[in-house]
Amino acid sequence: xxxxxxxxxxxxxxxxxxxxxxxxxxxxxxxxxxxxxxxxxxxxxxxxxxxxxxxxxxxxxxxxxxxxxxxxxxxxxxxxxxxxx
Numbered sequence: 001x002x003x004x005x006x007x008x009x010x011x012x013x014x015x016x017x018x019x020x021x022x023x024x025x026x027x028x029x030x031x032x033x034x035x036x037x038x039x040x041x042x043x044x045x046x047x048x049x050x051x052x053x054x055x056x057x058x059x060x061x062x063x064x065x066x067x068x069x070x071x072x073x074x075x076x077x078x079x080x081x082x083x084x085x
Contacts, residue, residue: 014038014045022053 013028014036025038034045 012043014043015051016045016047017049017051017053018047019049020051020053022051024051 007029009029010027011029012025013030013032015024015026015028016036017023023038025043028046030044030046032044032046034047035042036045037043
């Protein structure tokens with residue numbers, strides 16, 4: 001492996017899939033304020049909405065995860081377009 005190619009702030013981080021409840025311990029440079037314990041040690045914690053544990057491609061199950069309200073905005077636009085016709 002080449003020396004000195006990794007960033008200075010590379011460290012172990014817990015990625016938690018809030019949809020599936022799964023946790024992964026991975027090396028990352030992501031910035032986070034939260035921390036939690038895993039295997040008796042404290043690590044920074046980063047929460048994600050979709051990971052391989054909940055993504056339909058990997059699980060074979062279709063789910064709608066909408067925390068930003070995009071589905072409601074889309075439905076409102078389509079309803080408005082139908083009224084205009």
